[in-house]
Amino acid sequence: MFDLHRLRLLRELKHRGTLAAVAAALSYAPSSVSQQLSLLEAEVGVPLLEPVGRRVRLTEQAEILVAHTEAVLERLQRAEADIAGSLTDLTGTLRIASFQTAALALVPAALGLLRDRHPHLRVHVTHMEPEKALPALQARDFDLILAEEYPGNPNPRHAELEQEELLDDPLRLALPMPAGTPEGLGPMPTLRALADHPWVMEPEGTTARHWATALCRTAGFEPDVRFETTDLLFHLRLVEHGHAAAFLPDLVWSGQPTTVSLRQLPRGQRARRVLTVVRRGSGTHPAVLACREALRGAATSRASSSPTSSTSSTSPTS
Known part of the structure; x- marks a missing residue:
């Protein structure tokens, strides 16, 4: 019978890419990882690794082993969930990764609900964008992540991951006050009116940037992106001071009144999906179930108290 610990090291290598990354993640010496894999x-x-430059690649036989290892680990996760479910008190540590706006608008309230209902559960939260959090979830660095999907840009569907929709977060065009965009225009003409205006967007390579760029191109122009950051609060500040236009999700307000002029986007582009994602087999773990319930409670509470401001406006349907 193959050694499970060594199989897990092989799996880690598939997900992390290098022996050094595996060693760093598991607090081992690289030589120890190499020895165990040997x-x-x-x-x-049979050979499991083949050199590719200064790196190594898994052979076909190694990929077969990793696939079976994933199945074994999923079964062990189900066993862990069953044992936790048999206990009367929820304990242990739950590791969560969340992108910024969900962390600000939902996570604090959810943590309060978890603290009240399960005082012995330790929750560890890391701010991390979904592009990095999804691979980290697969590598078992987290137990649950909050992810986002923009219109027309679904996340890759990994067989070893399970996702559950939490809420739809409306997306709006945020206008810089000096832009002078006329009232009463439809969504697409309003967007075109900002073709020559500076924009703030998330960095290249992110799903949000791909979606925003595609939307501007659909309107017939290439956005003049002068500011790039994943910090949506910085996006908001730039819009408030008239330096840039932006696409802002409603979660950015975190229950506070809006401070900029907002316009409706074209049909099919008006909301992103916020999701919770876990590894297959862990969705029935009591801590995961409790966390998802708390996040739903936070989302419901936020929706019932969502602010309305005179600075927000809608435009004719387009």
Whole structure:
């Protein structure tokens, strides 16, 4: 029978890419990881790694082993969930990763609900964008992540992950006050009126940037992106001071009144989906169930108290 610890090291290598990354994640020496994988090769009787420059790549046989290892680990996660479900008190540590606006608008309230209902559960939260959080979830660095999907840009569907929709977060065009965009225009003409105005967007390579750029191109122009950051509060500040136009989700307000002029986006582009994602097999774990319930409670509470401001405006449907 193959050694499970060594199989897990092989799985880690698939997800993290290098022996050094595996060693750093598990607090091992790289030489120790290499030695354990060499022993696994001897157990299996076939090469599991092949050199590619200064890196290594898993062989076909190694990929087969990793697929079976994933199935074994999923079964063990279900066993862990069953044991936790048999206990009367919820304990242990739950590791969460969340992108910025969900962390600000939803996580604090959810933490309060978890503290009241499960005082012995320790919750660890990390601010991390979904592009990095999803691979980290697969690598078992987190137990649950909050992710987002923009219109027409669904996340990759990994067989070893399970996702559940939490809420739809409206997206709006935020106008810089000096832009002088006339009232009463439809969504697409309003967008075109900002073709020559500076924009703030998330960095290249992010889903949000891909969506925003595609929307501007659909309106017939290439956005003049002068400011790039994943910090949507910085996006908001730039709009408030008239330096840039932006696309802002409603979660950015965190229950506070709006401070800029907002316009409706074209049909099919008016909301992003906020999701909770876990590894397959862990969705029935009591801590995960409790966290998802708390996040739903926070989302419901936020929706019932969502602010309305005279600075927000809608435009004719387009």
